[in-house]
Amino acid sequence: MKSKIFYFGIFFLISIFCLTGLNSSAQTEDVPDYDVLIKNGKVFDGSLKPAVKVDVAIKDGIIVKVAKSIKGTAARMINAKGLHVTPGFIDLHTHVDGGMYFPENRACLNYLKQGVTSIIVGQCGSSAWPIFEKAEDQMNRWSEEGIGPNAALLVGHGTVRQIVLGMEDREPTQEELEEMKALVQEAMEQGAHGLSTGLIYLPGSYGKTDEVIELVKVIAPYGGIYHTHSRDERDKLLDAVKEAVEISEKSGAPVHISHFKVMEKPNWGLVKEACAIIEEAQARGIQITADQYPYQFSNGYPYVSLIPGSAWRGSGDNGGLTSSDIEAIFDHLRDEQLIELYLKVTPYIPLSEHHQQFLEKLPRERLVRRVARSLIYMGNFRGPGNARERMLFIERMKDPEEAQKIREQIRTYLENTVGAENFIIAICVEKDLEGKSLKQVAAKKRKSIEETAIELELMGAKCIPFRMCEEDIEYIMKKDYVGTGSDGTAPFYGIGLIHVRSYSTFLHKIKKYALERKAISISHVIRSQTSLPAQIMNWEDRGWIKEGYKADIVVLDLNNIKTETSISNPHVYSTGVKYLLINGKFALDKWKWTGKLPGEVIKLKES
Ligand SMILES: [Zn+2]
Numbered sequence: 315m316k317s318k319i320f321y322f323g324i325f326f327l328i329s330i331f332c333l334t335g336l337n338s339s340a341q342t343e344d345v346p347d348y349d350v351l352i353k354n355g356k357v358f359d360g361s362l363k364p365a366v367k368v369d370v371a372i373k374d375g376i377i378v379k380v381a382k383s384i385k386g387t388a389a390r391m392i393n394a395k396g397l398h399v400t401p402g403f404i405d406l407h408t409h410v411d412g413g414m415y416f417p418e419n420r421a422c423l424n425y426l427k428q429g430v431t432s433i434i435v436g437q438c439g440s441s442a443w444p445i446f447e448k449a450e451d452q453m454n455r456w457s458e459e460g461i462g463p464n465a466a467l468l469v470g471h472g473t474v475r476q477i478v479l480g481m482e483d484r485e486p487t488q489e490e491l492e493e494m495k496a497l498v499q500e501a502m503e504q505g506a507h508g509l510s511t512g513l514i515y516l517p518g519s520y521g522k523t524d525e526v527i528e529l530v531k532v533i534a535p536y537g538g539i540y541h542t543h544s545r546d547e548r549d550k551l552l553d554a555v556k557e558a559v560e561i562s563e564k565s566g567a568p569v570h571i572s573h574f575k576v577m578e579k580p581n582w583g584l585v586k587e588a589c590a591i592i593e594e595a596q597a598r599g600i601q602i603t604a605d606q607y608p609y610q611f612s613n614g615y616p617y618v619s620l621i622p623g624s625a626w627r628g629s630g631d632n633g634g635l636t637s638s639d640i641e642a643i644f645d646h647l648r649d650e651q652l653i654e655l656y657l658k659v660t661p662y663i664p665l666s667e668h669h670q671q672f673l674e675k676l677p678r679e680r681l682v683r684r685v686a687r688s689l690i691y692m693g694n695f696r697g698p699g700n701a702r703e704r705m706l707f708i709e710r711m712k713d714p715e716e717a718q719k720i721r722e723q724i725r726t727y728l729e730n731t732v733g734a735e736n737f738i739i740a741i742c743v744e745k746d747l748e749g750k751s752l753k754q755v756a757a758k759k760r761k762s763i764e765e766t767a768i769e770l771e772l773m774g775a776k777c778i779p780f781r782m783c784e785e786d787i788e789y790i791m792k793k794d795y796v797g798t799g800s801d802g803t804a805p806f807y808g809i810g811l812i813h814v815r816s817y818s819t820f821l822h823k824i825k826k827y828a829l830e831r832k833a834i835s836i837s838h839v840i841r842s843q844t845s846l847p848a849q850i851m852n853w854e855d856r857g858w859i860k861e862g863y864k865a866d867i868v869v870l871d872l873n874n875i876k877t878e879t880s881i882s883n884p885h886v887y888s889t890g891v892k893y894l895l896i897n898g899k900f901a902l903d904k905w906k907w908t909g910k911l912p913g914e915v916i917k918l919k920e921s
Pocket residue numbers: 437438512543572573
């Protein structure tokens with residue numbers, strides 16, 4: 315009995331020991347090997363190679379293993395059977411910084427849904443910094459409050475010029491140039507990736523080539539990159555591309571051409587010569603690349619009237635209220651009153667100290683203009699919705715000679731842009747006309763093109779001219795130095811007519827050009843929006859599914875991509891991305907936004 319108790323005691327002790335032992339070994343097993351393990355997916359690694367079936371393991375935000383059948387435990391197992399895994403998409407060109415100012419847009423959900431994990435902002439010569447705040451302030455705010463995708467900043471040439479020279483159309487003095495250079499340098503010191511220009515926009519267009527060269531020279535020693543909305547995307551495209559090459563050559567910085575294209579029918583085809591210029595420069599050792607959005611139409615607000623303004627309003631003083639009339643009214647107010655009014659309407663609340671100082675220092679004329687424009691959207695005063703303009707137009711149409719002139723003007727306008735066959739009706743009270751070309755509608759109505767344009771205009775129809783041709787789009791897309799850049803924004807969901815590119819660029823490019831038209835391979839598209847942009851931006855830790863890289867990852871259902879945004883209804887999120895990881899954290903989980911803001915501000919690494 316005694317021995318039984320003894321043995322039982324021993325057994326009990328051993329059991330306790332074993333249980334504790336088991337327990338402690340169970341605890342070790344509880345700490346999983348990985349944070350996320352993506353199994354059974356077909357992986358495009360960012361290269362031109364076809365997808366291969368490998369597993370991807372992630373720990374602490376980093377891809378730690380890529381191999382066939384990875385064993386081990388993970389806090390989160392993803393079975394990607396039937397799905398494709400790619401590096402997160404990098405958008406080389408966006409204007410989301412404006413929208414992202416507002417916390418509700420900070421996630422950039424329209425981009426997350428496309429699989430975008432990194433964006434580059436401050437484009438086309440325009441950045442909020444350092445005009446309203448320093449680049450650093452913006453970076454700090456985004457870092458503290460969180461952002462959806464990772465973001466890198468450029469400093470805008472137009473913005474810098476505006477600070478120093480206002481809106482004056484002249485060359486800077488040596489002193490002013492030094493001031494501009496100091497502002498660019500300051501942004502670079504704070505982690506900006508380079509300089510952007512918008513050489514068709516005011517005041518960027520006032521900047522001559524030499525001025526830009528001087529400013530790009532400032533970014534070169536930092537390893538910065540020069541992004542340019544070139545001086546011309548129409549008949550003078552070739553000169554514009556040559557200017558970009560010259561700026562790179564003389565400054566020593568790489569150059570990147572934004573939203574590379576040629577617009578208007580008479581210029582179609584010029585992109586071939588433009589590419590030849592780029593390739594010749596590359597052969598001489600110049601680093602020159604480009605990006606593209608995969609659509610035939612341009613502009614953030616791509617909708618236009620069917621009648622040119624000159625034909626609609628005619629000559630003389632029939633135009634009604636103009637912006638200068640409104641500015642004249644405002645000119646009667648004192649500066650303080652103007653600023654007070656501005657404070658009542660600006661969305662930038664509370665106004666930063668910088669912004670306030672900027673307003674106080676503005677010359678009178680610019681202050682009046684800025685406040686007038688903030689208060690009143692001039693577009694409201696124009697067009698067929700304006701009863702006065704409408705009445706005057708109809709009156710003019712009653713005069714046969716005048717009517718003939720109007721028809722002539724419409725015909726020339728259509729021919730010189732893209733032709734009636736490329737003017738697509740986007741919004742119309744007669745819904746069945748939406749999506750048809752002006753030419754098709756005219757045929758349907760059995761009327762002339764001009765009469766149809768007038769009829770549609772009077773019923774408030776909006777159309778979108780297809781300014782680029784498919785042949786050019788595909789020609790550019792096939793180039794191995796052309797990445798993807800949406801040129802989109804972070805809109806308020808459902809508000810305003812905007813270009814569909816904000817909602818669909820990345821998935822549309824895969825679906826239309828690789829899967830449907832088979833103009834390029836899937837891996838070519840994936841590379842153009844992953845490893846190539848990373849290489850262009852000189853990021854050595856993103857853009858690939860490789861060990862040691864940041865875990866920015868898309869898990870995509872290639873066979874079920876839906877991009878239902880349309881010119882008649884642009885605010886529709888794309889679908890196809892089942893999981894989206896940004897810095898190893900889930901931004902999308904089973905198609906849905908997790909509510910998290912895992913993006914980081916990417917600063918140019920110190921070289
Ligand atoms: Zn642009």
